[in-house]
Amino acid sequence: MKLTDIQTLSALKVGQSATVHALHVDSGFMYRLNAMGFRIGKPLELIRIAPFNGPFHIKLGNTEVMLRQQDAANIEVLM
Amino acid sequence: MKRIALIGMPNAGKSTLFNRMSGASAKVANWPGVTVDLMSAKLLLAGNIAEIIDLPGIYDLHGFSDDEQVVRHFLCNNTVDLILIVANASQIDRQLTLALQLKALGLPAVLLLNMADEAKKLGISINADLLAKELGYPSVLLSAKYGQGYSDAYQLIETELQKNHAVPTVSLEENFAVDQDVEKKLEHIIDHSVDFPIQTSHSLTQKLDRVLLHPWLGLPLFFGFMYLMFEAVYTLGAPLQDGVAWILDHLRELVLAPLLSFLPPLLNSFLLNGVYDGIATVASFVPVIILFFLFMAIIEDSGYLSRSAFLMDALMTKMGLDGRSFVMLLMGFGCNVPALMGTRTMRSRGLRLLTMLVIPFSLCSARLQVFVFMTTALFAPEQAPLVIFSLYVMTFVVVLLTSLLFKGQFNSSEPFALELPPYRFPTMRQMILRGWHEVRHFLHRATKFITIGVVLVWFLTNMPYGVEPASAASWSGWIGEFMSPILSPAGINPELTIALIFGFVAKEIVIGALAVIYGVEGTALMQGIAQEIDWVQAYSFMLFTLIYTPCLSTIATIRAEAKSAWFTALSLIWPMTLAWIISASFYQIARYLGY
Numbered sequence: 001m002k003l004t005d006i007q008t009l010s011a012l013k014v015g016q017s018a019t020v021h022a023l024h025v026d027s028g029f030m031y032r033l034n035a036m037g038f039r040i041g042k043p044l045e046l047i048r049i050a051p052f053n054g055p056f057h058i059k060l061g062n063t064e065v066m067l068r069q070q071d072a073a074n075i076e077v078l079m
Numbered sequence: 080m081k082r083i084a085l086i087g088m089p090n091a092g093k094s095t096l097f098n099r100m101s102g103a104s105a106k107v108a109n110w111p112g113v114t115v116d117l118m119s120a121k122l123l124l125a126g127n128i129a130e131i132i133d134l135p136g137i138y139d140l141h142g143f144s145d146d147e148q149v150v151r152h153f154l155c156n157n158t159v160d161l162i163l164i165v166a167n168a169s170q171i172d173r174q175l176t177l178a179l180q181l182k183a184l185g186l187p188a189v190l191l192l193n194m195a196d197e198a199k200k201l202g203i204s205i206n207a208d209l210l211a212k213e214l215g216y217p218s219v220l221l222s223a224k225y226g227q228g229y230s231d232a233y234q235l236i237e238t239e240l241q242k243n244h245a246v247p248t249v250s251l252e253e254n255f256a257v258d259q260d261v262e263k264k265l266e267h268i269i270d271h272s273v274d275f276p277i278q279t280s281h282s283l284t285q286k287l288d289r290v291l292l293h294p295w296l297g298l299p300l301f302f303g304f305m306y307l308m309f310e311a312v313y314t315l316g317a318p319l320q321d322g323v324a325w326i327l328d329h330l331r332e333l334v335l336a337p338l339l340s341f342l343p344p345l346l347n348s349f350l351l352n353g354v355y356d357g358i359a360t361v362a363s364f365v366p367v368i369i370l371f372f373l374f375m376a377i378i379e380d381s382g383y384l385s386r387s388a389f390l391m392d393a394l395m396t397k398m399g400l401d402g403r404s405f406v407m408l409l410m411g412f413g414c415n416v417p418a419l420m421g422t423r424t425m426r427s428r429g430l431r432l433l434t435m436l437v438i439p440f441s442l443c444s445a446r447l448q449v450f451v452f453m454t455t456a457l458f459a460p461e462q463a464p465l466v467i468f469s470l471y472v473m474t475f476v477v478v479l480l481t482s483l484l485f486k487g488q489f490n491s492s493e494p495f496a497l498e499l500p501p502y503r504f505p506t507m508r509q510m511i512l513r514g515w516h517e518v519r520h521f522l523h524r525a526t527k528f529i530t531i532g533v534v535l536v537w538f539l540t541n542m543p544y545g546v547e548p549a550s551a552a553s554w555s556g557w558i559g560e561f562m563s564p565i566l567s568p569a570g571i572n573p574e575l576t577i578a579l580i581f582g583f584v585a586k587e588i589v590i591g592a593l594a595v596i597y598g599v600e601g602t603a604l605m606q607g608i609a610q611e612i613d614w615v616q617a618y619s620f621m622l623f624t625l626i627y628t629p630c631l632s633t634i635a636t637i638r639a640e641a642k643s644a645w646f647t648a649l650s651l652i653w654p655m656t657l658a659w660i661i662s663a664s665f666y667q668i669a670r671y672l673g674y
Contacts, residue, residue: 028143028426029494035088035138036496037173039262051294054393055402057499061275062169062201064284064499066389066402071494 018077087165089136096223125237162188168198202276316367357533357591399486411441430491445586456605532588569662626658
């Protein structure tokens with residue numbers, strides 16, 4: 001694994017896929033993200049970005065979630 | 080009596096199952112250790128009466144939101160004979176965690192793999208028996224919505240209920256220590272008992288989202304749909320309201336009036352002009368409300384509501400709120416009380432309070448009745464829906480104003496993620512149940528507030544004994560006179576003032592009160608009001624009704640949810656002040672412009 005392959009989720013472009021590498025969030029939010037399917041090694045895809053540069057629309061397996069870009073910046077993904 | 084608790088993640092179909100099991104018999108109840116009301120129902124299971132409790136949807140037993148605490152406190156303070164874990168079968172790879180956490184606590188449970196039809200369509204195959212063996216909980220596939228597998232599930236629940244002995248309550252919060260093994264077990268069980276196709280997708284949802292969540296078209300489409308819905312409620316609802324009013328009017332003239340004619344005039348007037356006119360006028364709006372809630376139910380159950388959070392989040396953030404606040408405002412269009420309770424999913428107190436401060440501005444269905452009444456009386460049929468829509472727009476104007484003004488006081492930077500479930504359409508059964516629920520809600524309010532309200536209004540307008548009803552010499556005349564320096568700048572006359580005072584208790588009373596004050600109901604009442612006031616006064620009155628305190632239940636809910644006297648005071652005083660400023664400004668400017 002090259003270090004350059006790791007980037008924040010917020011840097012993903014629409015249509016790109018990656019796998020979850022690390023979550024740098026407080027434990028309360030960690031529970032929530034885990035329960036929604038953000039687990040290390042899980043693949044995800046950025047489907048679209050909301051109007052006015054709003055939240056991300058992300059697909060994780062059979063679950064689709066919205067996540068704010070500022071929070072996506074705390075999630076590392078592996079390209 | 081056996082006790083059963085329903086636990087599941089949001090969007091797992093928990094409430095659908097609860098409704099299917101309880102029929103329409105559910106009611107709200109209090110529970111030890113839990114500060115909020117929970118829905119529960121009693122039903123006959125395996126020859127025993129069992130009580131079934133619908134716990135809030137949660138993601139994680141360890142989570143920090145209020146809802147997650149409610150579930151924890153409930154399990155700590157109440158013995159439960161059986162837990163029904165409701166999980167979305169197509170998302171079992173993540174929803175199984177709740178079951179594993181409950182297993183770690185040693186609580187007796189059954190795993191209900193709901194939405195089995197959807198999972199099958201997606202090509203996911205679950206070996207429920209193998210899953211049950213690995214997990215240690217009996218498991219069954221079903222569709223709570225359409226009923227497949229329901230009788231099997233029901234039988235399984237009965238068997239398990241007979242088997243299990245009451246387990247002591249989970250004694251300490253420490254028992255909820257994080258189970259490190261959960262993730263490993265999860266992987267293991269899913270690998271063994273579930274077969275996922277390589278690529279799964281809800282193709283219809285994807286196609287719809289491409290249009291409905293389009294970067295430029297998404298928001299205009301959303302507001303377009305909302306407008307169409309309100310237009311439809313008015314266009315379909317107004318004739319229905321007219322019809323019910325006509326029936327109730329004839330019932331009065333042909334049956335009740337002759338029947339009660341032997342009574343002394345005062346008692347006769349009390350029963351007919353007070354109680355009957357008041358309640359009948361309010362009751363004639365029930366069809367409009369049912370219609371409105373049917374549309375709301377479709378939008379709510381369809382998954383479009385959470386999409387509106389996605390579309391609006393960026394704009395709401397600028398106001399110190401977020402996408403969830405927007406969803407709660409929309410929910411508030413039905414009734415402000417559940418919308419206020421819905422803020423429990425917010426972990427940041429600042430965000431939650433600011434959202435609770437703006438929810439009461441949401442034009443709820445009770446206020447809608449007043450506005451349908453007023454616009455039908457004072458505006459041309461083609462103008463009326465536009466006038467009502469302008470009041471919905473006003474909701475957002477007032478929310479914008481309030482949130483920008485107060486966002487400094489209620490800071491928040493809560494991270495948040497929200498699920499976007501696939502689009503679904505409610506079944507006829509779900510819609511009928513919803514309609515019935517609204518009728519029952521109305522009957523409940525009718526017996527509680529509306530009757531007392533209209534009776535009090537009758538006394539105020541007819542006492543002291545022998546006065547001309549609602550004249551300056553009556554008690555209501557005195558009050559109106561007393562309040563007139565405050566409300567006359569807004570064009571609100573003494574009669575409307577009395578209606579507003581009682582509207583503080585519940586907005587339905589406003590039209591009931593007007594019927595009593597003017598001593599007529601139905602079409603005659605509308606004509607009577609049209610002669611007394613003009614459209615400028617009516618619109619000013621509607622603005623005031625929209626903005627000032629929604630009702631006593633809302634205030635009580637704010638008090639209970641915020642647990643703060645000063646916040647409750649703020650949410651009383653600020654809307655009152657704002658209502659006066661906006662109504663008076665509108666009235667004065669309109670008059671200055673010569674209207």
